Amino acid sequence: MISMNRFLLLLVAIFSATALPSVAAEGHDHLPASAEVLFELGWFKFTNSTLMMLLVSVVLIVVAQLATRKISLVPTPLQNFVEWILESLINFLSSVLGEALAKRTFWFFGTLFIMILFANWMGLIPGVGTVGFFNSGPGADPHDTFTPLLRGANADLNMTSAMAVTFALLWFYWAITETSVKDFFAHIFAPKGKFQGLMLVGMIIIFLFVGLIEVASIAFRPVALMFRLYGNVYAGENMLESIMNLVPSDFLKWLAALPFYFLELLVGLIQALVFTLLCAVFLRLICEHEHDDEHAH
Amino acid sequence: MTLPAFILASAAEPATGNAVDKIVKTFGLHWSLFISQLVAFLVVCFLLKKFAYGPVMEMLEQRKQRIADGEAKLVEIERQLKESEAQKDALLEKANADAKRLITEAKTSATSLAEQKAMEAVAQAQVILNKAQEAARAERAAMAAELKQEFGRLVVATTSQVTGKELTAADQQRINEEAVSSLN
Numbered sequence: 238m239i240s241m242n243r244f245l246l247l248l249v250a251i252f253s254a255t256a257l258p259s260v261a262a263e264g265h266d267h268l269p270a271s272a273e274v275l276f277e278l279g280w281f282k283f284t285n286s287t288l289m290m291l292l293v294s295v296v297l298i299v300v301a302q303l304a305t306r307k308i309s310l311v312p313t314p315l316q317n318f319v320e321w322i323l324e325s326l327i328n329f330l331s332s333v334l335g336e337a338l339a340k341r342t343f344w345f346f347g348t349l350f351i352m353i354l355f356a357n358w359m360g361l362i363p364g365v366g367t368v369g370f371f372n373s374g375p376g377a378d379p380h381d382t383f384t385p386l387l388r389g390a391n392a393d394l395n396m397t398s399a400m401a402v403t404f405a406l407l408w409f410y411w412a413i414t415e416t417s418v419k420d421f422f423a424h425i426f427a428p429k430g431k432f433q434g435l436m437l438v439g440m441i442i443i444f445l446f447v448g449l450i451e452v453a454s455i456a457f458r459p460v461a462l463m464f465r466l467y468g469n470v471y472a473g474e475n476m477l478e479s480i481m482n483l484v485p486s487d488f489l490k491w492l493a494a495l496p497f498y499f500l501e502l503l504v505g506l507i508q509a510l511v512f513t514l515l516c517a518v519f520l521r522l523i524c525e526h527e528h529d530d531e532h533a534h
Numbered sequence: 535m536t537l538p539a540f541i542l543a544s545a546a547e548p549a550t551g552n553a554v555d556k557i558v559k560t561f562g563l564h565w566s567l568f569i570s571q572l573v574a575f576l577v578v579c580f581l582l583k584k585f586a587y588g589p590v591m592e593m594l595e596q597r598k599q600r601i602a603d604g605e606a607k608l609v610e611i612e613r614q615l616k617e618s619e620a621q622k623d624a625l626l627e628k629a630n631a632d633a634k635r636l637i638t639e640a641k642t643s644a645t646s647l648a649e650q651k652a653m654e655a656v657a658q659a660q661v662i663l664n665k666a667q668e669a670a671r672a673e674r675a676a677m678a679a680e681l682k683q684e685f686g687r688l689v690v691a692t693t694s695q696v697t698g699k700e701l702t703a704a705d706q707q708r709i710n711e712e713a714v715s716s717l718n
Contacts, residue, residue, distance in 0.1 A: 271561050282564060284567060352578060395563060
């Protein structure tokens with residue numbers, strides 16, 4: 238009972254730290270759409286979302302290292318947890334991509350899901366977006382004088398675009414290596430089905446046009462992926478900050494936002510799933526053609 | 535706005551006034567930030583592959599193999615157990631049949647032995663009886679002979695006393711024979 242009371246007190250204390258958005262809100266009249274630069278070294282800019290990304294990376298690598306340092310057939314609880322996550326993921330991806338392709342691409346899809354999920358959830362830790370410093374001086378923006386030290390890593394379009402562009406490049410590589418250059422282009426432009434004579438000519442023209450639409454669709458996919466993830470995470474942070482600012486008392490702001498934290502936990506998971514699943518489905522669609530042909534033979 | 539347009543716009547200085555540039559500026563897309571996030575993501579991919587996916591997948595594979603081996607062994611053990619049970623049942627059945635046969639044989643041999651022994655006993659009894667009868671007959675004959683001799687002597691003695699004369703051996707012989715013959 239005593240430990241339960243202590244836990245509740247700790248919970249209140251932690252969430253009271255979210256009272257800091259009032260300070261942040263005084264520092265800016267809206268949540269900036271882009272990550273804020275903490276320092277610059279020549280051309281290199283270091284933003285608060287880059288710092289968050291580094292923290293998430295360190296946490297993931299440390300957990301992975303701790304879980305697998307003394308890996309054994311009889312697992313420790315941490316090893317068991319990591320095994321559970323990875324096994325669930327590979328099974329999920331195998332159901333979409335097939336076992337062979339899922340194993341081949343797991344290093345990317347696994348990291349994609351885990352990275353997005355933990356970046357989203359760590360962005361909800363009280364203190365992210367609220368602990369920072371005030372800018373002063375002649376160059377300071379009067380509408381945005383507060384710079385938080387940490388910002389949700391996926392609330393930065395640079396991060397989501399890095400993942401989307403990586404996927405787009407890997408998509409080409411995997412599509413061509415899983416099929417062939419000829420099959421790759423045939424999948425996009427060649428008529429589906431068996432036609433002869435004039436019908437064939439007509440179909441070639443139609444499927445050429447369909448292929449051009451497909452090319453446009455392929456080019457738009459990464460942009461849609463990056464904006465979808467960014468938009469959801471940024472909107473979530475914006476909503477939390479707005480809800481907290483509705484409460485006048487600094488020490489009760491966390492209470493109004495509490496239900497939305499659970500919503501954001503769910504959104505974080507769903508967005509990680511959506512991004513990973515869409516990428517997997519896009520890859521499956523381009524690799525499906527060759528596999529179907531193989532089955533047909 | 536396609537991916538190539540987006541990348542080109544983010545690499546360019548966002549000073550011009552077109553829509554892509556405005557978006558790039560609004561969302562803070564910058565090639566150095568993009569590359570730093572890209573590198574960080576790829577480094578995490580590499581490290582997780584090295585520290586997590588590789589060892590964990592290998593361990594899962596090992597465990598799967600071990601479970602499959604265990605299952606195969608279990609099936610083998612079950613098969614052997616069934617075989618053992620079948621063998622045991624067959625042995626028990628054979629032992630039961632043998633036991634029944636032995637009991638039947640024992641019963642049969644016991645019956646015949648008993649009959650044989652009974653017959654032997656009967657035969658022996660018959661022999662004993664015959665011998666007893668023969669002995670009794672012999673004894674009776676001996677007694678009869680002795681009795682005849684005694685009777686003869688008595689007749690001779692009585693005759694000698696009644697007549698008051700000394701009988702000769704020939705008289706004694708004749709009287710004795712006549713007396714004995716009168717008994718037959």
